Amino acid sequence: MKTNQLFLLTGLAAVALPACVQKDKKEVPEKPMNILYIMCDDHSYQTISAYDHRFIETPNIDRIANEGVRFTNSFVANSLSGPSRACLLTGKHSHKNGFTDNTKRFDGSQQTFPKLLQQAGYQTAIVGKWHLTSDPTGFDYWNILTGQGDYYNPYFIDNGEKKQIEGYATNITTDLALDWLDTKRDKDKPFCLLLHHKAPHRTWMPDTCDLDLYDDIVYPIPETFYDKYEGRIAASEQEMNIIKDMDLVYDLKMADKENEIHTTTGLEANGRALYNRMTPAQKAAWDKHYDPIIKKFKEQKLTGKALAEWKYQQYMHDYLRVIHSVDRNVGRVLDYMEKNGLLENTIIVYTSDQGFYMGEHGWFDKRFMYEESFRTPMLVRFPGGVKGDIPEMVQNIDHAATFLQLAGAPVPEDIQGDSYLPLLKGEKPKDWRTSLYYHYYEYPAEHAVKRHYGVRTDRYKLMHFYNDIDVWELYDLQNDPQEMHNIYNEPGNESLIDSLKTELHKLQKQYDDPIESELANAKK
Structure with missing residues (x-):
């Protein structure tokens, strides 16, 4: 379904620039709605308690769902970080925006929704993970992680200037976003802020304050953990299996100081490098947590099924500790928005650039069109809109059309996604897609x-x-x-x-x- 109409929402905050309301018998233009788009990297829908209570409680992320909607059929067009981001920005499938895989360079001269929002009078910003090789375009302010970014003491590129910032990436990214909202933006203009976290991307390094979380929890082994992949040749030939492909040093933090733990994946040196970039204080907190685990691991000499399930538990504990930090920082952002009177004039979207495997089929990572990778969480708080579940199928190519329609801007015909704004209003479009x-x-x-x-x-x-x-x-x-x-x-x-x-x-x-x-x- 494609529409270029400019909607005026009766009883809702205005979404078109020319809209007016009667106040004290004078016409006063309503404020166009702000846009806050929060996206994590590799956040599985299974690890958001609005979707699933088996693993973790995420009260701050859930707040967006509780005060808005939960999309139960949200998907991506290409389950990989860079391509997913290109689909978001352009509203087009990968073959149309040119960024089909992570070896490509995003063509920043092409049409994107932030550029079109600028033309509609919006101030635009992106903070956090970019991962598109070329510099951002269409943003009045950008402060992005270099490449994949690092969890500890990461480098950011602040509108072209590279700076290292001491601390933890999720906290820093949130700090930068809140600083832009508070001190750097033009508060007379509507804004569109893309807040993109590195977390919980591999290697799932928790903040020092979260290292001991969930120590007493044993997570259930997925029913398909020991999948044999009968009748699925491509699934059998992947290299993202927790048992055989997850690296003890790089992924699971077993970087022992005695240098007795070695791996065959070629990633061991990378794992030790991640540790060495920490400050002495960070290393001290890290060692306090991981040294006893390393010592016990070397004593146990695990093999076979015992080793496989130990790796799964270690993976899940670290991944979920990282999610806890994300949830805490989402809470910081929501509290700021509420304190500063922004909640009732801002659409807030929380999502991931794709899904992720939490041991299903024995895997970590994404890429496949199978459900855990293809499906994404998507929670939206839309002031005055409907609440509850939205079952219609949406895709990450739909955000561009939605944000443009929300701003009262024309949606170009070459944008391939559909605006889900009617769904947020409670409408049931008869021509909504039935396939993806x-x-x-x-x-x-x-x-x-x-x-x-x-x-x-x-x-x-x-x-x-x-x-x-x-x-x-x-x-x-x-x-x-x-x-x-x-x-x-x-x-x-x-x-x-x-x-x-x-x-x-x-x-x-x-x-x-x-x-x-x-x-x-x-x-x-």
């Missing part, structure tokens, strides 16, 4: 996830793995929500496959993805 398109490109590369594209409806998912492989997979998400049984080659599914391929080709035509014709020509 996905395309992942980064192979060969880290984690060895094959290139693939596919279509997802409310019940079924069809995927095609290609390049050095030619394999189709089909899942009935109603009967097989964990996607363990590929039914593509089972008799009786021919009609279903034909209908899903028709839908797939329709989406490829709609989004102008030439992959099918390219593959056909390659076979000639």
Whole structure:
């Protein structure tokens, strides 16, 4: 569904610049709505208590849902950090914005929604993780982490000037965002602030004040942890398995001072380097927590299943400690917004650049079109809007159209996403999408996830793995929500496959993805 109409919301805060209200018999222009977009890197929906209570409570993030809406079918177009961010900025699929994988450089000269918001009178800013290689454009203020960024004492690039800041990245990113809101922005203009945290990206390094959190908790092993990947060739050939691919030193912090723990992944030196960039005080807190764990680990000499499940527990504890810090800092931002009277004139979106595996199928990381990676959390607080769950399927290409419509700005025809503003108003558009398109490109590369594209409806998912492989997979998400049984080659599914391929080709035509014709020509 595409719309360029400018909506005036009766009973809600104004969203179009020309809108006026009657006050003391005088016409006073209403303030256009501010936009606060909070995005974490690799935050799984399973680890937000608004979605799932098995692992952690996230009261501050949940507050956005409790005072707004929870999208229960939110997805990405390409489950990888850089491409996901390019989709957000442009409102277009990867093949259209040119940033198909992390080896690319984002073309900052192209149309983005921050540039269009600037034209509509907004002041724009981005703070935190950028990860698009080129410098940000379309922002009045930008202060971004270099590359992936570091958890401890990270380097930021402040509108072109590189500076190292002592402290913990999640706290620093929040500090910079609040400082911009408080002292640097023009308070006579509406704002759009993108607050992008590095956390909880690998290597899940907790803040020193959170190191001992959850020590007494044993997390349940996922049902699919020991998945054998029968009938799923691409899944069997990945390199993101906790058992065989998660590094003891780099990922799990076993950087012993005796240099007795060694790994075979090639990441051991990187793990020791992360420790060495800390200050003496940070190292002291770190050592107090990890030295006893390292000592016990060396004494136990774990192997096989015991080692696999120890790695899972260590991973989960660190990941969730990092989430706790994110939640605390989201609380800081919400408290600031409330104290300064901004909550009732600001849309707040909390999401992730993609989903993440918390041991499902034995994995960490993302990339696949399987649910845990494809699906993202998305919570929205929209003043005066509906509350509760929104079940319609949305995708990260939809944010651009939504923010532009919210600002009363035209939505260019070449933006491929749809505005979900009507959904926030409680409307049920008859022509809302009933299927989603996905395309992942980064192979060969880290984690060895094959290139693939596919279509997802409310019940079924069809995927095609290609390049050095030619394999189709089909899942009935109603009967097989964990996607363990590929039914593509089972008799009786021919009609279903034909209908899903028709839908797939329709989406490829709609989004102008030439992959099918390219593959056909390659076979000639």
